[in-house]
Amino acid sequence: MTILFDGIAYGMLLFILACGLALTLGLMNFINLAHGAFAMAGGYVLVILSQQAGVPFLLCLPIAFIVPAVIGAILERTLYQHLYGRSHLDQVLFSIGIVFMAITATRYFMGSGQQIVQLPDWLQGRVEFLGTGMGVYRLFTIAICAVVAGLIQLGLSKTRFGSQLRAAVDDATVARGLGINVSLVFAVTFAVGSGLAGLGGALGAEVLGLDPNFPLSYMIYFLVVVAVGGTTTITGPFLAALILGIADVLGKYYVPSLGAFIIYTLMVLILLWRPHGLFSRAGAR
């Protein structure tokens, strides 16, 4: 049970990290391998503020959202927007370039060691609930992620911006014709997605670990979530993230020697079965 619980926490975290990528991919059809770099930025913001500057942990989290969001918005306006119409190869190359730069720049400024996040006292320890031991921090993570996921879902389905976004995803040309400022929608979405990645990176710094190689080592996980979950809905990636998180934790616990092998095999099999994702509307084609 404890393992299952850890798996859920891990999966929720993955969802927050990856949902920005799902939006970018679904909305702009842009393969952004550099998504992890924004998550890393969030993580390092948390480390610098809470560990070195002594800012309270709870205050760090919104900042860890805002900083990557601003970086994301700037990059979107200056660089990314030129690449929307380009081939996927160009996008892959471009974002790998960004990842390399982010990794080395981080190593230059922060050192290449693993960053240690010291949680505040009230988030440490465990509680017993129905005979299951649960880490307080895991509970905290799940709570935050659930709230954020709910907000995203509400934002997408109920607000005006959400409908504009969905319209733009379905058909950008028609949406533009209807007077929706699609490039503004793109920019805002990109910024929010980057910010969410940053928040996820900050929350996950303690669970996932944080070092300059973060964007590469977790890139595959984000991509799995999006590829398996499909890009047309937000529930798809959410379920995919939960499955992935639980499977990964279970796998690591019961058959540690096989490591990530199970995940990759599962992903390949699922993609063979349904190339457009488990929950995509396009279905098996």
Place this chain on the structure above:
Amino acid sequence: MSATLSARRAAVPAVDRPSLVAALSRPAVPLWFEVVFWLAAVGIFFVIPDRALLLNDIAILGLFALSLDLILGYAGIVSLGHAAFFGAGAYVAGILAVNGFGWPIPGLLLGGLVAALIGFVSGFLILRGSDLTRLMITLGVSLILLELANRFDNWTGGADGLYGATMAPVLGLFDFDLYGHTAYFYSLSVLFLCVLFSRLLIASPFGQSLRAIKDNRMRAAHLGIATSRHLVGIYVVAAFMAGLAGALNAQTTQFASLDVLSFERSADILLILVLGGTGYLYGGLVGAVIFKVLQTVLSDLTPEYWQFWIGLLLVVIVLIGRDRMSERFGQLFSRRARTDGEALP
């Protein structure tokens, strides 16, 4: 302005470095730049014989990039896991050599064949789905192999790497030396044969069909081309060559470690190919030279941070536009300069 541009674009349908591609499609006639290239490749050894190990690296990278060009430049498959085949070839050749089977050429071929077999199996996986699906599957296959190599560390040496390979002389004649002299000519010969083979292959009906598939897969299928068979076919050939490159690497360095399968290797080779330009066979070779020289210079300057500049280079290349760059480059090498002079955006 844009109206005239689009009119011109309609008037000039062949945008894609037509003269060079056409020239490369005539297999019997070597172009002058090819002659110069191969003479230079041999000649450079006598200028800097003490850098033979570096030259050997370049030849191997060139072969690896050439194999990627076959699937990317000629079949339009974007792969993020091409290191899978390189690693398979490297481990097969390495494991053979460590266990007393030190003949270079049989080991090389076996490495290539095992890689081709993996290519055959995984080739069927990349036929369906979107670019993203393909990216994920190629990446997934290479990561699965990486995990397997890590798991069966009694065979592969795991994270410590595979040491203690002893190689017999090439063809029973040329012993491997410490300075990489034999290694360079060995790798260069293999590279030469592979380029020759690729050149014949792309000029063949098979190669022409591939180009049709790359341009428009559905149209090609309607023309009666067996698209799946062609795609799997070229994937196997590319896997075989990547396996050869890996085997060469293991044999000439007498070492193989987990990084032969790493994502960084797949990404690097993509960069190398793009540096030189896709779709004219020599792109990978040119890219390998540029990349290796850059890497050597940069890592002398900033040993820890040279990757930053490589990343910057990638971003700049993409922003300038790959087509525009390689088109200029293609013009330099083609026999007839293009008459309209200016590259179309």
